[in-house]
Amino acid sequence: MSLNLDRASMAFTFxxxxxPMTVMELASADPERIREQLSGKLSQSPAFxxxxxxxxxxxxxxxxxxxLERICxxxxxxxxxxxxxxxxxxxxxxxxxxxxLGWFPPSDGVRxxxxxxxxxxxxxxxxxxxxxxVASGGRIYRGTVRSGQQVTAPEGDLVxxxxxxxxxxxxxxxxxxxxxxxxxxxxxxxxxxxHSGIFCRELRGELLSVAGNYKRLEDIDPQLLGSAVQVALRxxxxxxxxx
Amino acid sequence: xxxxxxxxxxxxxxxxxxxxxxxxxxxxxxxxxxAVIDFDVGLRxxxxxxxCERRVVYDLVxxxxxxxxxxxxxxxxxxxxxxxxxxxxQTRDKDALTLEGVEKVLKTLSSDFDYIxxxxxxxxxxxxxxxxxxxxxxxxxxxxxxxxxxDSDRILGLxxxxxxxxEQGEDPIKEHLLITRYNAARVDGGDMLNLDDIREIxxxxxxxxxxxxxxxxRASNQGVPVTHDEKxxxxxxxxxxxSRLLGEEVPxxxxxxxxxxxxxxxxxxxxx
Numbered sequence: 001m002s003l004n005l006d007r008a009s010m011a012f013t014f015x016x017x018x019x020p021m022t023v024m025e026l027a028s029a030d031p032e033r034i035r036e037q038l039s040g041k042l043s044q045s046p047a048f049x050x051x052x053x054x055x056x057x058x059x060x061x062x063x064x065x066x067x068l069e070r071i072c073x074x075x076x077x078x079x080x081x082x083x084x085x086x087x088x089x090x091x092x093x094x095x096x097x098x099x100x101l102g103w104f105p106p107s108d109g110v111r112x113x114x115x116x117x118x119x120x121x122x123x124x125x126x127x128x129x130x131x132x133x134v135a136s137g138g139r140i141y142r143g144t145v146r147s148g149q150q151v152t153a154p155e156g157d158l159v160x161x162x163x164x165x166x167x168x169x170x171x172x173x174x175x176x177x178x179x180x181x182x183x184x185x186x187x188x189x190x191x192x193x194x195h196s197g198i199f200c201r202e203l204r205g206e207l208l209s210v211a212g213n214y215k216r217l218e219d220i221d222p223q224l225l226g227s228a229v230q231v232a233l234r235x236x237x238x239x240x241x242x243x
Numbered sequence: 244x245x246x247x248x249x250x251x252x253x254x255x256x257x258x259x260x261x262x263x264x265x266x267x268x269x270x271x272x273x274x275x276x277x278a279v280i281d282f283d284v285g286l287r288x289x290x291x292x293x294x295c296e297r298r299v300v301y302d303l304v305x306x307x308x309x310x311x312x313x314x315x316x317x318x319x320x321x322x323x324x325x326x327x328x329x330x331x332x333q334t335r336d337k338d339a340l341t342l343e344g345v346e347k348v349l350k351t352l353s354s355d356f357d358y359i360x361x362x363x364x365x366x367x368x369x370x371x372x373x374x375x376x377x378x379x380x381x382x383x384x385x386x387x388x389x390x391x392x393x394d395s396d397r398i399l400g401l402x403x404x405x406x407x408x409x410e411q412g413e414d415p416i417k418e419h420l421l422i423t424r425y426n427a428a429r430v431d432g433g434d435m436l437n438l439d440d441i442r443e444i445x446x447x448x449x450x451x452x453x454x455x456x457x458x459x460x461r462a463s464n465q466g467v468p469v470t471h472d473e474k475x476x477x478x479x480x481x482x483x484x485x486s487r488l489l490g491e492e493v494p495x496x497x498x499x500x501x502x503x504x505x506x507x508x509x510x511x512x513x514x515x
Contacts (some may be wrong), residue, residue: 143403144396144399144445144446146396146397146399146400146403147393147394147396147397147400148396148397148400148401149400149404162446163444163446165393165396165444166393166396167393167396167397168400181443183444
């Protein structure tokens with residue numbers, strides 16, 4: 001047998017990939033309640049339910065057995081495609097496999113953020129509107145943000161007219177703009193706004209984060225260091241582009 | 244009313260006490276009645292640098308706790324008439340200082356002196372915060388290396404928030420950058436941060452640059468502030484610093500690396 005590994009002769013290649021995935025975090029194990037809530041949501045944002053793949057996260061449930069088949073049926077009836085289950089005890093894992101679903105270990109909760117902008121829940125819709133109406137409540141900070149200092153704009157954009165030094169931290173619900181060198185940490189979209197960004201005149205930041213997705217200084221292309229850049233979230237990855 | 248100036252840095256060993264002693268001496272030599280207070284309770288050093296360690300009877304903590312009068316504790320400098328030293332206690336710790344006590348001492352000195360220099364302990368804790376709390380101006384001593392610059396940055400943040408002027412919304416403390424132990428040759432070789440980098444990061448006015456010099460160690464061990472060593476580069480740099488503190492414009496010296504010429508190498512005309 002020859003080990004011919006020419007590309008043309010291979011039927012497939014394995015590739016690691018990071019795909020954006022909707023996680024459906026279950027707070028109830030009752031298939032009827034899930035079905036009810038799904039019907040309500042379907043009328044609110046029908047565009048969301050187009051055979052969207054979802055991962056059922058069950059780590060918040062404290063039940064040894066789940067009516068997984070009925071829950072999946074409720075999802076499929078509303079054009080959601082359960083592709084995997086996350087968390088849960090061993091019987092849940094076994095029944096997931098029996099249903100042809102994948103199983104993931106429980107999440108450590110670092111990156112989970114609510115997708116309210118896509119599918120607002122009843123009652124939460126009002127809150128989301130409120131957040132937008134006060135999102136203009138930005139903040140302008142003049143001067144150098146020094147090591148050990150933290151400047152926050154909890155409701156909008158943060159503009160720093162000066163530099164953010166190493167060991168300092170700037171946070172904003174919206175975007176972070178630094179008209180100077182960014183040497184410390186900058187966190188934009190701290191409440192989960194994935195459309196926020198970071199803008200600075202000179203990139204040297206220890207940490208950049210948009211809506212919980214972060215990059216450390218070590219992960220940043222050295223060619224970009226020292227230049228004026230914007231940082232945005234694209235496909236759950238931080239993208240740093242020269243300005 | 245005296246002008247209260249704190250000499251601080253965050254990091255230890257950068258030259259706070261040396262600078263406080265040298266600048267206080269320089270101010271007094273220019274005819275200003277000057278007091279220099281050691282706030283480093285428990286790690287008393289200023290008396291050694293000023294060469295008055297054998298004449299310490301009472302200290303700052305004695306005064307604050309009412310065990311001695313201010314005039315009993317103040318030591319008159321042997322070399323300069325209008326210079327006085329208030330030493331720290333070596334046997335107590337920094338908790339012996341109280342905000343009210345410090346305020347009272349500074350208030351009393353204020354009516355009598357032109358300048359009061361507070362030599363801050365290292366760190367950002369109580370001792371350092373008490374030393375800076377009542378200051379009108381601050382001299383932030385920084386070495387050309389990254390950890391010192393970061394600690395100075397931290398101290399500048401505290402000066403802007405944890406001081407009387409900041410808390411009462413008065414004019415902010417006037418901040419000055421003093422770079423010490425600057426070795427132009429090593430900066431040139433890339434071993435040390437250069438002047439412009441430090442200034443850019445800390446973003447405050449430069450009041451002086453003291454070159455790394457053998458004269459400083461010699462002065463410390465002899466108990467004679469380096470300002471008295473007029474021939475040394477460090478002594479001259481402190482004289483320049485004092486002039487700038489008094490509002491004069493003096494060009495910066497000792498910041499450029501000069502390769503030694505053949506003649507100076509042959510005849511040993513190097514830095515002292």
